[in-house]
Amino acid sequence: MNVQFKNSVARATPILALDRAAYQALAPKLPKRTQQWLATLGFSAAPDTFALVPGEDGKLAQVFAGVAHTAHPFALSSLPLALPEGDYTLSADGVPLQDEAAALSWELGCYQFDLYKPRKRQPAQLLIKSSADGQRGLALATAITAVRDLVNTPAEHMGPEELSKAAAMVGKQHGAKFKEVVGDDLLKKNFPAIHAVGRASTRAPRLIELNWGSDKHPRLTLVGKGVCFDTGGLDIKTPDGMRQMKKDMGGAANTLGLATLIMALKLPVRLQVLIPAVENSIAGNAYRPGDVVKTRAGLHIEIGNTDAEGRVILCDALAYAAEFKPELIIDLATLTGAARIALGAQLPALFSKHMDTARDLVDLGLKMDDPLWHMPLWAPYKEGITSGIADIVNTGRNALAGSINAALFLEAFIPEQQDWLHIDLFAWNDVNRPGRPIGGEAQTIRTLLAYLEERFAA
Template sequence: MPVELKTPGARAVPLHIVDRASFPTHLRTAPAATQRWLKATGFQGEADRHVLVPDGDGGVKEVWAGVTAADSPWVLAALPTALPPGTYRIADDGLEVPDEAAALSWELGGYAFDTYKATRREPATLQLAPGLATERGLMLATAIASVRDLVNTPAEHMGPAELASAVKLVAKQHGAKVKETVGDALLKANFPAIHAVGRAAARAPRLIELSWGSPKHPKLSIVGKGVCFDSGGLDLKSADGMRLMKKDMGGAANALGLAQMVMALKLPVRLQLLIPAVENAVSGNAFRPGDVFRSRKGLHIEIGNTDAEGRVILCDALAYAAESKPEVIIDLATLTGAARVALGPALPALFSRDTALARQLVDSGLALQDPLWHMPLWADYHAGIESPVADIVNTGRNAMGGAISAALFLADFVPADLPWLHIDLFSWNDQARPGRPVGGEAQTLRTLLHWLEARFG
């Protein structure tokens, strides 16, 4: 366990946390031998750099570690796998690191996806005093690590049924209920678009629905795109385009992570989590370019490209969520490459009809270092998704504004008077940083949770 909930003991090695600005002040208070050692190493409080100070027996007497900011969610993330194995504590004479940030960053600094490959070593242990802030940091880290694990798991072991099992596990932990609508039962239950996308796969498509909370509380609906593998369908992806498509259920993983946080904090809401879970496969009964399907809302969808399947499954789930008139709907989806072209991998695209709310969320995301960026639901582009043979088509006229076209498509299935947030995310780290290894990632969840706590108390 990287973080040990225990009042730090005298035997734990002290960590002196400094930054460039504070380092000279803290250095002057250190023993002369420590000052000489730190000067000899050239350490000046640089971020993500540390120095081991030896004792007289060749052991580690103390550690001096540089950070960018003491309240950063990644403040200690560089240390757990870099320090020698052992137990550490934060010294009182350095920067004051908030308990939540300490717990979150240390836990995620020790994260590794080790299902198929053993890690080289266990991370170092940090002792932190029990308390609400520390426990909150651990809760956030647990949910984020769970999201990463789901996204990192290969499609062979993370199909629609396995994704449903992951939802059931979280539900069991929090006393929630789960309902599955599977295979041809989707047609009987009026989820034809979900069925159309998933019918070609050997593993049956399904709608997973988690319910939790008191009927007296306002309803919150969270929807996540659960395409467990996306071959592109008959409009087959290239080999390079298909390589990371195990992560096309990243929206579902993030939605489950957010739901997990909401339940762990016991927010006063009536939670509904909806995950349409499918595999976009190729077989004799695969849906085809040019096909037209009736959706749950009654709108007929023309398929312009089978590789734009995510919005097709989401539209049924969004329409179903809207029927119960929740206080807010949030959907998360690895929806478009266009959003990544526009904003890159680290900035999820946020679409909202409420511009003031969108700007509030952007500001909050920057402050929390869990960013997202507002993009417009530009109504003039709707003409690009209007079909001559159906009510709507799942592709735009060309590649321009692709993320906006996808968002406008979804908007047709959410009533205009219903608060709705659509987040088009990557759910993947393409470069390693402290606490954020290459692989699956939770994005925007701390920002959304902060907003939900403010809205629902």
Template sequence: MSVQLKKPAASAIPVRVVDRAGLAARLDAAPAATRRWLEATGFSAAPDSHVLVPAADGAIAEVWAGVRAADHPWALAALPRALPEGRYRLSPDGLELPAEVAAMSWELGAYRFDLYKPAARAPATLQLPKSAAAQRGLLLAAAIASVRDLVNTPAEHMGPAELAEAVKLVAEQHGAEFRQTVGDALLKAGFPAIHAVGRAATRAPRLIELHWGDPKHPQLTLVGKGVCFDTGGLDIKSPDGMRQMKKDMGGAANALGLAQLVMALGLPVRLTLLIPAVENAIAGNAYRPGDVIRTRSGLHVEIGNTDAEGRVILCDALACAAEAQPDLLIDLATLTGAARVALGAQLPALFCRDTATARELVDLGLALHDPLWHMPLWRDYHGGIESEIADIVNTGRGPQAGAINAALFLEDFVPPALPWLHVDLYAWNDTARPGRPAGGEAQTLRTLLAWLERRYR
């Protein structure tokens, strides 16, 4: 870890955190030599910038670091890889950062996916006094890093079985129950849609389950889309469309990360995590356009396109989740390109039946810099997913409102009275920002956690 929770050593290099609004006053109070150095280097306290201030002997006397605001979640994220290796501490002469922010932003600023290519250098180390807030920051960072690692791992090494092992490891860490239903056993157990999508792969489809908590507590159920690789099936994707499809299990990774935090922080809930895990492959027994599948709920689904597989596996998992009548059901899925067209990579789409809840989540996401955006479950569009030969079809009649069509499809498997959130997310950074390197990403994790804490604390 790049953050050490201990009393900072006197020899650790101080980092003075400043923002633009307070820079002039900080400069006035600084020694004349420091002031002249900062003016000569053009330091303006721009966010994510820093200057090394030399001592008389040429060593680093201190670091001045610019931030947007003291409570910004990525305040220190630019520093661990930019500063020379060594030990650092926060200076009392700068802005006072919340310990959670300091710990999380520094730890995630040090993150690299190094399974195959070791990092060129070790990150700088921050020493922080031990506190509950700092420990929480590291818990958040660990969960986010684990999500990134799962999404970044190529499909060759992150298939349905490996995803199940990741869930099993988390279950063992928190004393949770783990089980899975694999291959043809899905048919006997009543998960025909999951089986249909995954049956063509050499790696067996499965439903992964984790159960934790006191049975007396409210039931919280999380469902994550676990398509470990998506060729598109017989409606095969283009090469460009297939290139990043190792990330199509990003919903499962985020759901697991959220479950990990719920258990680590001891929320008073009875937690269930369901992950339908498949590889959407091409073979002689692949499910076909035009097929009709009888799902767990009893609804018959016509397959309009085999590349709309995520909603097909989720419908069985959602139906299973609803049978327990949970207090709250949340599903997370890299479900539609349409959501990305509408909102881009950084804004996951939130679908929710209750407008007040949706607005609360949007406001909370903006405040935490972990955003999501409310989109409508527009019932007038439901006719677009109604089939002539089955109850519904897994594609709309045209390219418009694709994310809404997918959400409406899922809604048919969730009882009307059941509180339900559907998050259509990207789980990926196309470009790097401090603390958020290009590649797999946790999205809405901090926002959903904070909202769950409000609901259940």
């Protein structure tokens, strides 16, 4: 960890975190020499900017850092890999950053995926006094960076079995019970859709399950799409379309991140985590366009396109989840390119049966700088996923409303009275931003955690 809780910070270089208004108020009170230096640098406390201020001996004396606001989750993220190595602390002369935001933003600013390539340098360290909010910030950062590592790891080293081992490790850390159904046992245990998608790979498909918490608490089920690599199957993707498909298990990674936080913070829920984990490969026994696949729910799916595999594996997991009648099911999935075309990389699509819940979550996401955006479960479009030879088809009639068609497909496997949220996310940063380097990303888990804490308050 690059945030250290220390009672003594005397030898650490102070950082003055300032928004524009605070800087304008403080600037006239600074020594003339410092005012001139900051003016020469053009420092105005714009978010994600900083200025190194030397002392009379020419050594670094303090850092002025611009922040958006005191609770911003990336307030300090531009600093750890840009400042000279060493110890820093937050000065009382700056705006009082919330402890959670300080710890979270610093740790996220330190993130580098270094499994194969050594780090060029070590991040600077932040010394702060210990607090419950600071510890929470570190817990959030730990979960988020674990999600990133899972998504960034190439499929060669993150197949269904490796994803299973990662889930088992999370369960062991928090005392959750782990089990899985693997390979042909999926057929014996009535998960035929998961088996159909994953059977062509030499790496056995599986359904991963964690259970945690007390029976006296309300049941919450999280379902994550775990397609560890997606060739598109027989409807093979283009090279460009296949290039980043190691990230197609991003829903599973985010599910594990959220589950980690729920267990670490001991939310009063009976948690179930379900991850259908497969590799969508090409072989002689691959499922084909035009095939009809039976599901756990008893519905038959006509396969319109083998590249729409995520919803096929999710339907078995969702049907299984519903059998336990949880108070809420949440699924997270890198499900459709259509959601990205509509909302881009930074805005996951949210589908909910309840308009008020969706609006609350959108508002909460904006407040927490962890956004998602409401999309409709538009019932008239169900006609587009009807099949002439089966109960449902896994593709729409055309490219229109692709993310809605996928959500409506999943809804067909959710009982009418079952509360359910579906989140179609990207799990990837396509541009570099402070604390958010290009690569795998945790999306919506801070917002969902806050929502669940409020909904399941003890």
